[in-house]
Amino acid sequence: MGNSEYSLSSRSLRTADYKAKTVTENFTQSKVRMIHESMDPKGAKLREARDSVTHPNTVPIILALDLTGSMGAIPQHLVQEGLPKMMAGIIQHGIPDPALLFMGVGDTSCDRFPLQVGQFESGDLELDTWLTRTYLEGGGGGNEGESYLLAWFYAALHTVTDAWEKRKQKGFLFTCGDEPSLSTLPARVIGELMGEGQQKSYTDKELLDLAREKWIVKHLHITQTSAGGRSAGYWQQLLGEDCIMVRDFKDVAMIIANTVTTNAPQSSPINGGGEGEKTEKPSEEIYL
Secondary structure (H helix, E strand, C coil): CCCCCCCHHHHHHHHHHHHHCCHHHHCCHHHHCCCCHHHCCCCCCCEEECCCCCCCCCEEEEEEEECCHHHCHHHHHHHHHHHHHHHHHHHCCCCCCEEEEEEEECCCCCCCCCEEECCCECCHHHHHHHHHHCCCCCCCCCCCCECCHHHHHHHHHCEEEHHHHHHCCCEEEEEEECCCECCEECHHHHHHHHCCCCCCCEEHHHHHHHHHCCEEEEEEEECCCHHHHHHHHHHHHHHHHHEEEECCHHHHHHHHHHHHHHHCCCCCCCCCCCCCCCCCCCCCCCCC
16 A cells, blocks of 8 residues: 545546446456456465555555355445445544455355455555455355455454554454354465465464454344345354444445444544544545
8 A cells, every 4th residue: 555545536437437337347357257366365475554654544444345146246336336435434534544455255165266355555546446356256155154264364364554563553354244154264275375385274263363463353244135144143152242233235334434433543633623623524535
């Protein structure tokens, strides 16, 4: 990530185009049925959320989307309208330096590309690029869940943030889907995904505990599908209050915005003012 800015007026020029396109037209990797090389974890050994002059107090956010068949509508909604609403909701409530990374997760038992990893970005163009670069594989299977634990694995062991290293502030890690997580991540699968040598196996609980050391971990559980209704108990038992039940997937963006603004350290207003004053932002532009 660099010194890019989030501009609502710039984003609005692309919004109409996104709304006029089909899922395949917006997410062009679907045409070639391949992961984009820049999101292949074999080449993404480490992702960093660093501070800069423009972003001196980054708040890192990971959004790990379920890319199996039942959840394909969520990325399309995000690119058409959800993402700008989410970013506006975060920035206009006193957090001017969000750094968002998109991740895609699938099923390690069934899918060719169960993990896809973007970059931490803040600008509207860069975020759109990484989101639409994601390959919506649309796989999954009839096994006991999906591989949400891959998000915990990657966040725990393959990310570095200035928020944590400089300020001991945790970032936010959201998984989003309608299945339980697979219970184990075998060493063999990690080696295949990361292209590394000797690995160890992990359970879902081990990876969750590792991720929680540096991240506030939440799961947005989509209950409007039949699978979502059946698997709610798994998440409630595993995460407790960190499991957020979502009746309508179109609410995901604003739930994330509200969660971040409620739990992140508040910055001083961009347009001046003392501590505790309400942040004022221009109605048309949000600059990061």
